Amino acid sequence: MAFAGKVDPTNPQMAKMMEDMQVADMMRLYNDLVARCFRPCVENFRSSHLDSEEEACLEKCAQKFLKLSGRAGMRFAEQTEKMTAPK
Amino acid sequence: MAFAGKVDPTNPQMAKMMEDMQVADMMRLYNDLVARCFRPCVENFRSSHLDSEEEACLEKCAQKFLKLSGRAGMRFAEQTEKMTAPK
Amino acid sequence: MAFAGKVDPTNPQMAKMMEDMQVADMMRLYNDLVARCFRPCVENFRSSHLDSEEEACLEKCAQKFLKLSGRAGMRFAEQTEKMTAPK
């Protein structure tokens, strides 16, 4: 996580808490991503199954979102470090 | 709930947790439903009170939403059962 | 908070819980407000820094939102009191 530097991971209670939060955040990300990509990618309901175009759209949407998350996370880490730098 | 089959209800701790989650989910549903139906149904603020058309709109919106939830829940239960079927 | 009257603050456990909830709510408000105001106020990405027009927009948006919250909170307190009035 981009903000892992914010806490003390040597504290075992802290480590446990971070692990729980990471699992919860991963689940949230997964569910949000499905809804976010479903909205623009699946627009017709003439059939009960995804066609190949919809599948490709969902895949590209998820990939783009994760790449954007990573990129934005780098900027986030840099900037929040700057703010808290002069200890 | 459509996913009640996912947990062991004979465990008393589990049963207590499910009950708490159901109450919390019911409250969330109620509050979300008000906002969701308010948005399309209430559009003028020339008066401080709902007129009969707005009231009818809110009622139909809530009914439709709950019926959709039930219907979608049936499909959800069928499909997630299929995925986890061959035990 | 507009609904502070809903609980018994002389109970120390209750007071602690309300304090925790207020801190969590304040953090949520802050983060939501940034996203809410960023959306209409920041529309071009030709530069990496906010220009003075965007800064002014963000400030007015936050001020208006807080004033609206306060005003709506007054109505909320009045009306929910009315509903629960005849003790």
Place this chain on the structure above:
Amino acid sequence: FFGGGRQQQVNVEAQAQELRFYMSMYNHMVDECFLKCIPTKFKEGDLNAGETTCVDRCAIKFLEAHTKIGATLQKMNQGM
């Protein structure tokens, strides 16, 4: 008297849940009324007269909608 701690614990949790319900209701109300009453060209930091009237009415109508939808939920629960 003994065991009162447990009772109190339950009570605190029930009150916490009620408080969370009211907070969520209030937050939704603020969101919807901001959306309905405030144009996104923010000309000033204050609420002008038209916006103030709109917020007052919007808040009251939102709470009426809350009551209306609560009644609908109850009616449907009984009907099923």
Place this chain on the structure above:
Amino acid sequence: FFGGGRQQQVNVEAQAQELRFYMSMYNHMVDECFLKCIPTKFKEGDLNAGETTCVDRCAIKFLEAHTKIGATLQKMNQGM
């Protein structure tokens, strides 16, 4: 046998997390299908035939999308 309380505690939490995952998935599905299948002019409280068919298909497609995106996440995790 002793210490079973602790084990059970962990188990309850894991199951709670799983349940929360399914609840969130279901809630998102309902949200998206309401958006896709129900026009905001609500003519009646029932689902009409077209809406019913739409909801059935929407629910199934949503779950397929869930599987598809799960697979994409896994592929990307391994690729990195």
Place this chain on the structure above:
Amino acid sequence: FFGGGRQQQVNVEAQAQELRFYMSMYNHMVDECFLKCIPTKFKEGDLNAGETTCVDRCAIKFLEAHTKIGATLQKMNQGM
């Protein structure tokens, strides 16, 4: 030394709350920048050059907006 467990507990909760704040801030940033920088016709799975530049700027501007709004909240708190 005794009672350190309690102290540590408080500390863990405070840090958890801080962490949740940063996670929420980061998640909002990602949401807004996805909305602003990515057209919904997804032509490929990678970010192209224009999108990459947009994300970099969007992330920085979002954090500036965070600071700006924080300052506004503080000013208003003191004014009241």
